[in-house]
Amino acid sequence: MSKLSKEELANIATLARLGLSEDELNRLGGQVGSILEFVEQLQKIDASGVKQTSQVTGLVDVWREDEVVRCELSREELLKNAPATEKGYIKVKRVLQ
Amino acid sequence: MTKYTPTIGIEIHVQLNTKTKMFCSCDNDSRTAEPNTNICPVCLAYPGTLPVVNGAAVRSAIKLGLALEAEIARDTKFDRKNYFYPDLPKGYQISQFDQPIVGEGYVEVLVDGEWQRIGVERAHLEEDAAKLIHPAGKDYSLVDYNRGGTPLIEIVSKPDIHSPSAAKRYLQEIYNIAMSLGITNGDMEHGNFKFDLNISVSDTDELGTKVELKNLNSFRNAERALSYEIARQTELLEKGEKIDQETRGWDDAKSKTFSQRGKEMAHDYRYFPEPDLPPLKITDEMIDEVRAVMPALPREVRKRLESIGIVVDDQDLLIDQPQTLQIFDDAADALEQPALIKKAVNWLVGDYQPLLARGPSKLTGAHLAELILLVDSGDISGKIAKDIFAEVVNGASPKSIVADKGLKQMSDTGELEAIVKDVLDKNPQAIADYKAGKAQALGFLVGQVMAATRGQANPGLVNKLLVQYLQA
Numbered sequence: 222m223s224k225l226s227k228e229e230l231a232n233i234a235t236l237a238r239l240g241l242s243e244d245e246l247n248r249l250g251g252q253v254g255s256i257l258e259f260v261e262q263l264q265k266i267d268a269s270g271v272k273q274t275s276q277v278t279g280l281v282d283v284w285r286e287d288e289v290v291r292c293e294l295s296r297e298e299l300l301k302n303a304p305a306t307e308k309g310y311i312k313v314k315r316v317l318q
Numbered sequence: 319m320t321k322y323t324p325t326i327g328i329e330i331h332v333q334l335n336t337k338t339k340m341f342c343s344c345d346n347d348s349r350t351a352e353p354n355t356n357i358c359p360v361c362l363a364y365p366g367t368l369p370v371v372n373g374a375a376v377r378s379a380i381k382l383g384l385a386l387e388a389e390i391a392r393d394t395k396f397d398r399k400n401y402f403y404p405d406l407p408k409g410y411q412i413s414q415f416d417q418p419i420v421g422e423g424y425v426e427v428l429v430d431g432e433w434q435r436i437g438v439e440r441a442h443l444e445e446d447a448a449k450l451i452h453p454a455g456k457d458y459s460l461v462d463y464n465r466g467g468t469p470l471i472e473i474v475s476k477p478d479i480h481s482p483s484a485a486k487r488y489l490q491e492i493y494n495i496a497m498s499l500g501i502t503n504g505d506m507e508h509g510n511f512k513f514d515l516n517i518s519v520s521d522t523d524e525l526g527t528k529v530e531l532k533n534l535n536s537f538r539n540a541e542r543a544l545s546y547e548i549a550r551q552t553e554l555l556e557k558g559e560k561i562d563q564e565t566r567g568w569d570d571a572k573s574k575t576f577s578q579r580g581k582e583m584a585h586d587y588r589y590f591p592e593p594d595l596p597p598l599k600i601t602d603e604m605i606d607e608v609r610a611v612m613p614a615l616p617r618e619v620r621k622r623l624e625s626i627g628i629v630v631d632d633q634d635l636l637i638d639q640p641q642t643l644q645i646f647d648d649a650a651d652a653l654e655q656p657a658l659i660k661k662a663v664n665w666l667v668g669d670y671q672p673l674l675a676r677g678p679s680k681l682t683g684a685h686l687a688e689l690i691l692l693v694d695s696g697d698i699s700g701k702i703a704k705d706i707f708a709e710v711v712n713g714a715s716p717k718s719i720v721a722d723k724g725l726k727q728m729s730d731t732g733e734l735e736a737i738v739k740d741v742l743d744k745n746p747q748a749i750a751d752y753k754a755g756k757a758q759a760l761g762f763l764v765g766q767v768m769a770a771t772r773g774q775a776n777p778g779l780v781n782k783l784l785v786q787y788l789q790a
């Protein structure tokens with residue numbers, strides 16, 4: 222993979238909810254492209270004998286019983302970090318239904 | 319005119335009624351809770367918190383899989399589905415992508431008198447999003463995270479459905495299965511059971527452009543929306559026009575579908591394995607444990623009801639009302655004879671329904687059987703049985719009502735004979751009419767005897783005695 226096109230970069234930025242300026246889009250295409258190129262070296266490793274996994278901890282079947290444990294933090298404490306609240310709700314920029 | 323075949327695929331979201339949420343120990347029942355009172359750092363996605371799978375939700379999924387005759391995955395895992403929306407605090411939903419817990423299965427439904435098999439592609443576990451409220455006239459929305467993290471099972475059908483009525487039957491069957499398994503509260507008005515319908519029409523072997531009808535929660539509206547879409551799409555194609563791939567909604571008031579959004583940028587959810595959750599290994603022991611507590615499934619119930627000659631509409635009603643079905647089963651056990659068992663069905667689908675609609679019922683199968691046997695033995699008339707039925711539904715025993723109120727039919731011939739003679743003595747004109755060939759005179763005399771016994775005489779016996787005397 223070579224340099225990332227501006228469109229590809231813009232799409233990735235949208236998906237990641239990052240607002241990039243025109244200048245950033247021009248500048249970062251090359252940089253992100255070379256990061257991908259660097260990581261791409263992994264493709265050269267022969268992994269044909271290695272079983273695919275998404276986990277390396279070796280853990281399986283970690284679950285809990287279905288018993289309610291009330292959170293010891295109050296609603297006020299839990300919502301403290303929200304930019305805005307109203308009557309116990311978190312207030313956000315209006316989204317269409 | 320060309321014949322267009324509709325093809326329908328359905329995705330159903332069932333909210334599970336586990337005590338706690340999918341990945342944290344918050345109370346999963348927020349029906350009467352104030353907003354944001356069943357939340358914790360895990361379901362609010364505070365940094366550094368870790369999800370832990372709810373074992374009961376896994377067992378619910380296995381139950382459903384067994385009911386769908388599906389393969390239960392021995393190796394299953396969770397994945398992240400990435401997108402941004404305020405109802406999703408983590409910026410991703412924990413779902414299952416390529417290793418769903420439930421594999422291919424099927425249901426069998428009765429469509430217009432024919433059994434049809436409809437395939438299920440898969441079913442997987444995931445978490446619900448929070449509830450958004452959009453106050454009128456305001457420039458903001460409000461978020462209640464109580465629902466965020468509620469366990470969901472998504473059931474994906476195969477595109478095996480070719481009519482709105484089959485789609486409705488499929489939805490009802492899955493609903494009835496989920497209800498009989500007890501894995502959901504099934505409150506459709508409150509979103510416990512929601513579905514998306516994919517519909518296309520085509521006059522060739524290739525599928526047409528599909529339209530998605532999103533977020534329906536009523537069987538009737540599903541059927542109506544599909545009929546509307548089939549007509550709309552067929553008309554467009556016949557005019558030589560193209561169908562837009564789009565999402566449409568159903569406007570109940572106008573009885574039509576409307577465009578919600580066109581084909582935007584293809585969804586790019588960038589699924590990847592959830593690194594915070596170790597995979598699950600489902601063992602034979604776990605499956606056997608679930609199998610041991612499986613209740614009777616709707617199709618088994620249906621086949622049983624069919625085998626004793628109960629018509630489809632009555633089967634539907636009993637399957638839709640698990641408590642009524644239980645009353646029926648208990649009554650049928652006590653009654654044994656097919657003719658009497660059918661009477662139990664008649665009571666339950668008839669007189670019982672308006673009473674049930676009025677309030678909670680205390681009717682038991684034992685009491686219903688008792689009532690039917692009282693009529694069958696001639697102890698009370700059918701009319702008396704109807705008169706006292708409301709009290710029986712309120713929990714009273716038919717035998718004790720009959721005893722307390724002295725409602726037992728007079729079947730003692732000696733006692734009745736005296737009354738019959740008395741009535742005849744007082745009505746010479748009716749006797750003359752009867753002898754002159756006026757059959758209705760007999761009815762009048764029966765009525766007089768019934769009145770004299772305050773309705774307690776056995777009408778059949780009264781009739782017999784009167785005829786005996788009149789023809790003597």
